Amino acid sequence: MDIDLPLIWAGLIAFSVLAYVVLDGFDLGVGILFPLFPEKHDRDVMMNSVAPVWDGNETWLVLGGGGLMAVFPLAYATVLPALYAPIIAMLLGLIFRGVAFEYRWRTRRGEFLWNWAFAGGSTLAAFAQGLALGALVQGIPVEDRAYAGGWWDWLTPFSIMTGLAIVVGYALLGATWLIMKTRGVLADSARTIALRCSFATVAAMGIVSLWTPFLEPVYLERWFGWPTAIFSVIVPLLVLGGLYLLLKGIRDRHDTQPFIAALGLFVLGYIGIGISFYPFIVPPSLTIWDAAAPDDSLAFLLVGALILVPIILAYTAYAYWVFRGKVDPEEGYH
Amino acid sequence: MFEAFDATLLARVQFAFTVSFHIIFPAFSIGLASYLAVLEALWLWKNDEVYLELFNFWKTIFAVAFGMGVVSGIVMSYQFGTNWSVFSDKAGPVIGPLMGYEVLTAFFLEAGFLGVMLFGLNRVGPRLHFLATVMVAFGTLISATWILAVNSWMQTPAGFSVNEAGQFVPDDWWAVIFNPSFPYRLVHMVLAAYLTTAFVVGACGAWHLLRNTAPRRARAMFSMAMWMAAIVAPVQIFAGDQHGLNTLEHQPAKVMAMEGHYQSHPDGAPLILFGIPNSAEKRVDYAIEIPKLSSLILKHSLDAPLAGLDTVPEELQPPVAIVFWSFRVMLLMGFSMLGLGLWSLWCRYRGTLHTNDRLHRIAVLMGPSGFVAVLAGWITTEVGRQPYTVYGHLLTADSISPIGAPAVGASLIAFIIVYFFVFGAGTFYILRLMARLPRDTLPELGEGPIRTAGVTPGPAQPHGGQHGH
Numbered sequence: 001m002d003i004d005l006p007l008i009w010a011g012l013i014a015f016s017v018l019a020y021v022v023l024d025g026f027d028l029g030v031g032i033l034f035p036l037f038p039e040k041h042d043r044d045v046m047m048n049s050v051a052p053v054w055d056g057n058e059t060w061l062v063l064g065g066g067g068l069m070a071v072f073p074l075a076y077a078t079v080l081p082a083l084y085a086p087i088i089a090m091l092l093g094l095i096f097r098g099v100a101f102e103y104r105w106r107t108r109r110g111e112f113l114w115n116w117a118f119a120g121g122s123t124l125a126a127f128a129q130g131l132a133l134g135a136l137v138q139g140i141p142v143e144d145r146a147y148a149g150g151w152w153d154w155l156t157p158f159s160i161m162t163g164l165a166i167v168v169g170y171a172l173l174g175a176t177w178l179i180m181k182t183r184g185v186l187a188d189s190a191r192t193i194a195l196r197c198s199f200a201t202v203a204a205m206g207i208v209s210l211w212t213p214f215l216e217p218v219y220l221e222r223w224f225g226w227p228t229a230i231f232s233v234i235v236p237l238l239v240l241g242g243l244y245l246l247l248k249g250i251r252d253r254h255d256t257q258p259f260i261a262a263l264g265l266f267v268l269g270y271i272g273i274g275i276s277f278y279p280f281i282v283p284p285s286l287t288i289w290d291a292a293a294p295d296d297s298l299a300f301l302l303v304g305a306l307i308l309v310p311i312i313l314a315y316t317a318y319a320y321w322v323f324r325g326k327v328d329p330e331e332g333y334h
Numbered sequence: 335m336f337e338a339f340d341a342t343l344l345a346r347v348q349f350a351f352t353v354s355f356h357i358i359f360p361a362f363s364i365g366l367a368s369y370l371a372v373l374e375a376l377w378l379w380k381n382d383e384v385y386l387e388l389f390n391f392w393k394t395i396f397a398v399a400f401g402m403g404v405v406s407g408i409v410m411s412y413q414f415g416t417n418w419s420v421f422s423d424k425a426g427p428v429i430g431p432l433m434g435y436e437v438l439t440a441f442f443l444e445a446g447f448l449g450v451m452l453f454g455l456n457r458v459g460p461r462l463h464f465l466a467t468v469m470v471a472f473g474t475l476i477s478a479t480w481i482l483a484v485n486s487w488m489q490t491p492a493g494f495s496v497n498e499a500g501q502f503v504p505d506d507w508w509a510v511i512f513n514p515s516f517p518y519r520l521v522h523m524v525l526a527a528y529l530t531t532a533f534v535v536g537a538c539g540a541w542h543l544l545r546n547t548a549p550r551r552a553r554a555m556f557s558m559a560m561w562m563a564a565i566v567a568p569v570q571i572f573a574g575d576q577h578g579l580n581t582l583e584h585q586p587a588k589v590m591a592m593e594g595h596y597q598s599h600p601d602g603a604p605l606i607l608f609g610i611p612n613s614a615e616k617r618v619d620y621a622i623e624i625p626k627l628s629s630l631i632l633k634h635s636l637d638a639p640l641a642g643l644d645t646v647p648e649e650l651q652p653p654v655a656i657v658f659w660s661f662r663v664m665l666l667m668g669f670s671m672l673g674l675g676l677w678s679l680w681c682r683y684r685g686t687l688h689t690n691d692r693l694h695r696i697a698v699l700m701g702p703s704g705f706v707a708v709l710a711g712w713i714t715t716e717v718g719r720q721p722y723t724v725y726g727h728l729l730t731a732d733s734i735s736p737i738g739a740p741a742v743g744a745s746l747i748a749f750i751i752v753y754f755f756v757f758g759a760g761t762f763y764i765l766r767l768m769a770r771l772p773r774d775t776l777p778e779l780g781e782g783p784i785r786t787a788g789v790t791p792g793p794a795q796p797h798g799g800q801h802g803h
Contacts, residue, residue: 014497016505024630028361040662051449051452051453052449052452052453052454053449055400055401055404055444055445055449056409056442056445056446056448056449057446057447058404059441059442059445061408062407062408062411062437062441063434063438063441064438065411065412065415066411066430066434066436066437067430067434067437068431068433069414069415069422069426069429069430069433070427070430070433070434071355071430071431071434073422073423073424073426073501074423074426075415075429076415076419076422076423076426076430077415077419077420077422077423077426077735078419079415080412080415080416080419080422080735081415081416081419081735081736081737084737084741085741087412087415087416087749088416088745091408091409091412092748092749092752094405094408095408095409095752095756096752096756098401098404098408099401099402099405099406099756101401101761102397102398102759102760102763103398103759103763106398106763106766107763107765110759112786119726126656145419145423145499146419146736147419147735147736150742151738196542242600256655268552272732293426293427293430293501293503294427294497294501294503294504296427296430296501296503296504296507297426297427297428297430297504299429299432300504300507301431301435304434304435304438304439305434305438306440308438308439309438312438312442312446315442315446315447316446318441318446319446319447319449319450322450322454322457322458323449323453323454323457332607
């Protein structure tokens, strides 16, 4: 029996990138919202709500990058040079916000510095990820197994739009996470912010979705040709449904529903991008099969992934379970 | 402003800079994670509060170091693609899956249980918490195993062939992972990590013994660290020697550079203790040498012939001076560690381990020796691999991304500024944490419940004045 290993791996990589986006999305979002909460007590609670899990969330990014090198080395080797500046910016942002988790508790005089590092780093990382996404969607030219475009190709009105969209979207995830994990005034402020971010996120999704099909003839055909046009009706309808659940959850002061609905919006947006992309991994140059490593490499890692990913999901779920419920402001080891 | 440099050189500097910073944190956290597991095991077993106090003390330091390791590690995992894309495309099918396994088996394990280890003692109870600590320690060791398999494969590649696209493709995964230098390199690195941690812990213990701040905890730390130094340092020197013999077999040019052998020695090579390598004249100036000793060490015979760099084409020779010096720095550190370990044994025998101020002062000075040795060792092995990225098969100059010097130069400057600022602050915080060991609390009755909870709320903490949130 012939197993299409590159296709399976495309699915797994897509899954780990999605896992990264929603998981680190909410903890980056908490950082993006930091400037809106000037009270030290609120900031401590916000930080503690993500402190036990942020490291695990970020590991999905390493799996996305490391996995891409392992199974689609040509995609890794052409996308990263093409996105050089946004990737470096993202890394620098992640450095600042990552160390802030510990440093913030180690100094009182320098605390403002690490508050800035957390907020600025999170926002920069989110914006850079959005830029990278936009640059990837608008296409990366490849010749002779190497990136063949210019050094500023990633910077366009479209990629700036996707950058802003990601920042707003992560802020929504962060706000709904805070609704779920905090109490009192802090949760109330989070509700107000989540309400505004809901509309902004769906508006940004709409703009990006309408813009995308005109970037590449392939996308246009995909979204408005038959039979794939079915999706272009269904996905927006589902997005509106998600928005409804989100707003209703916020209005009804429901704890978890807004977060779940916000996750749903991200998943739908992600599926939309997937519909545009398939079968490319580096549109419009490389398909999944062009970029795939030899089957030996794919099979070797697949064995481990099939065994280990369920185990990872299990103990990750356990770690979240251990820290379930509202954050106790008195808690933390600091 | 970077026209004078070529992109390859700048990319190499960037890699060397970021990896040198990065290696510091794993070297420390591999050893510290195991130390934490041992401390918690001792606490559970002996029910002695001193071990829990030590655990909580080092746990905080571990958290800071681990955070720095995570963020500097993410940089490494993307740098292969940004600066070394040709290498990534070609070597990805072989080393990519190994790095994928590192993430799947180690990173997630560490990250998943780190939260429980740091914040969860009062939520999961001591036994599950101990399991979390062991998992974190285990994760650091698995991570070291995979990353050294990758590095060793680049040094002594095996188990592959090359396809029509010029990619290395795996033939035999067993041979890829258990390539000729892997076992030596793994043992050498893990022991180095344990020694590094032992000397940091020892220095911290000695510092507090000198200041008499927390006699009981300081004694426990110092004694444990000195046992490690006395036992592991000689083992490490033996392991290093074996590693050297393995390198001579598979990467002779590297050993020639380490030893400063520009010329072949047909009847017995001398050991050059010190000197100044002069690559223009192909000799070591002002050399202090011991006749025949190099042959004795490397070939176990006084008159064994030893080939020199004159047998290697000029363009395939590694830079001699860097390798020559870094190797000597590593040896100096290693033998100093052995010296301190033996001295501590003598003091222990005399019953003066905890009272000999001179021993304690030297131990404080030796605190960073592990980091120096680790860095020097990596410089020796990585610079010694030049001019190849995949030894004998792929030149460094042919591994670089199609990218301009300005881009690499600008990102290099950004990394330098950010790293010195961020990791400088982290080092400062770690040193301050180490210096602030509170006085021993007397084991009073009725303290049990709070202690076993492990986490005391900020205001109740007797010593947490700095941030008391």
